[in-house]
Amino acid sequence: MRVDQFMSRAEALVQQYPEYQSLTWIDDRRRIIANQSVSSLLTGQHLRAGSVLKVGDTESNYSLARDLMQPIYGQIDAEDERDAGNAVLQLHSPLTNDQGRFSGVILAQYSMEGLLRYGIPTEVLAKYAVALQDSKGKLQAGQTIPTRVHLWNLLPGSQRIDNDYEVPVAPVGNGLILRAQAWRTSQGLVGSGLFWLVSVLSVMTAWMLIGNWRHTRRRLQAQKALVAETNFRRAMENSMLTGMRALDLYGRITYVNPAFCQMTGWNESELVGGTAPFPYWPDDDREMLTKRLEEEISGQHSAGGFQVRVKRKNGTLFDSRMYVSPLIDARGQQTGWMTSMTDITEPNRIREQLASAHDRFTIVLEALDASVSVAPLGSQELLFANKLYRLWFGQNTQGHLRLVAQAGAYTSDKESDDVDDLAGLPTESLTVARSENAEIFVPELGKWLEVRSRYINWADGRLAQMVIASDITPRRQAEELAAQQAERAQTASRLITMGEMASSVAHELNQPLTAISNYCSGMISRIKNKQVKEDDLVWALEKTAHQAQRAGQIILRIRSFVKRSEPNRMLSDVSAMVSESLELAEIELRRRHVRLSHYVAARLPQLLVDPILIEQVLINLMKNAAESIDNANRPVGQRHVELRVVPTTRDEQSVVEFSVSDSGQGLPPEVIDRVYEAFFSTKVEGMGIGLNLCRSIIESHQGRISAQNIYNADDVIGCRFCFWIPVHTTLTEEQPTEVNE
Known part of the structure; x- marks a missing residue:
């Protein structure tokens, strides 16, 4: 661009926009190429063509525009207060060459007074006094009016009314502030006495009206409260x-x-x-x-x-x-x-009914055949005792505590803050807590007592223990007598069984005795003929001794089986009990031409039983099986009895199960549940005590016995009796395996 072109365009802009003061072209060496300005500029604000920028605000803004490569605004304040209306605002716009490098700036200077005059609408100037001030409040352009203090701003609690407005001018920055002050338009009524008189009277009238209104409202509220209180009291009295x-x-x-x-x-x-x-x-x-x-x-x-x-x-x-x-x-x-x-x-x-009910309840308790006593935990006080308790133990708690101690129920006679005496009591509700039962013998009374105890909440809220002791001496005596009768019945059953087996036993003993006689006769004959050899003599004597031992074993087994003795429970080997039973039962089975097979599991645990009684049950069941086969007239190929002993589990408990199966005629379905009743028998000559004794023996060992028919389609082809005995829990049980012996 040439200088003449710049000058013509700058002159047109200055004439078109009167707020322009000057337009100056400065090259990259701070040399002024051309300048177009108005004559109203101050001497210090003129930039002459050909001169160089001096150090100052203009030179600083020039350097900032060159470094940032963007337009920079700058402010030149008036040198003294007389030149307040001639403040100038500068705009440095950077120029670049074809390579994009800095080639100078175009400096435009605006008159702040002209900006206010030509840039603000006349309707705003008619209402407000507008001025430009620096950050120190110094006036740069425009005019200001003194700050007015309104009378109502001085009243207590009133909000200050201010008609002054200030706005920072951007993008120049916070250094230039535009301030507007509203022109004063109200009349001066502050000094008018009539105005103040009217104002005071108006305030007093308003205050009196408000006070009268508040008094009337309080009176109405008091009347309403009085009416409400009266209605409430009347409603309360009526209800x-x-x-x-x-x-x-x-x-x-x-x-x-x-x-x-x-x-x-x-x-x-x-x-x-x-x-x-x-x-x-x-x-x-x-x-x-x-x-x-x-x-x-x-x-x-x-x-x-x-x-x-x-x-x-x-x-x-x-x-x-x-x-x-x-x-x-x-x-x-x-x-x-x-x-x-x-x-x-x-x-x-209700009180009379309760008194009557209490009298009836007391009469019932006093007439009970059981001792009833109630005592609180941790105390020697006796809360209640009926007539029988007082007859047995007197009026103190010693008898109550003795019963509790012998029965093994919880009690406490300590009172300590460091020990929780109630530890271990049931945490559930006392109304559902289970009672504890025990049978004890009281030497002082010479009686057997059944003691039942439970915890209750007494009438005063204390935790108490109730003990009920019933005299069971006659029942215990009856049980002992029944046990003795059962023992006699068991012995009689064994005698009857051996009586029925007498002929078979005699035949069984005849064989070893005949063999002994034959061996002795042969040896005597050879000795007389002097034809005996030492080896033959030893062999004959060994055979004779073996037959004699066999006869003696048969006699001992029969004697031990028939001998009456007290039940003697011991840890017994299952295989030994089965072998002893088979040795006696096989005599009867061979006499009836019945074949016997047995299956015993290996490594069976020992049982805590009386072996003689268990052997009696096995012999009785196998003998009954042989009789059932004989009564059914089964052919030779179907006369078979099987004994099976295996471990199993019943009700989550390890047991040993004994089962005896036969091929007889079975049991009528209507009598299966009655075969264990005393004196009931399905045999014509039966006494009806064998199976009853078997069930008593098994149940006394905490076991169970059952019977069921064996079917082939709808035909009964035999019967199976099964009983099981729990394994002693203190022994280490091994997993057994079943073998065929």
């Missing part, structure tokens, strides 16, 4: 179930509430103003009630009240309790007596 009666100092009725009228049946007009005798007094009690009224009027009344009878208007009577207290007015003076009356007919009836 009370307690009868209220007021007497003056002379005994005249002055007030009754609706509850009193409802109780007696008389209305208020019939009662108020009346004097003694009152209409609700029973005729039979008038003398007593008159005396009571005189005591009331004289102040001789009981704080706990008194009970009287009251007559209703229809002539019926009811029981009531009355309470009397002085009636004091608002000035603290006594004006009469206030009486409250409550109908206690129903409570009296």
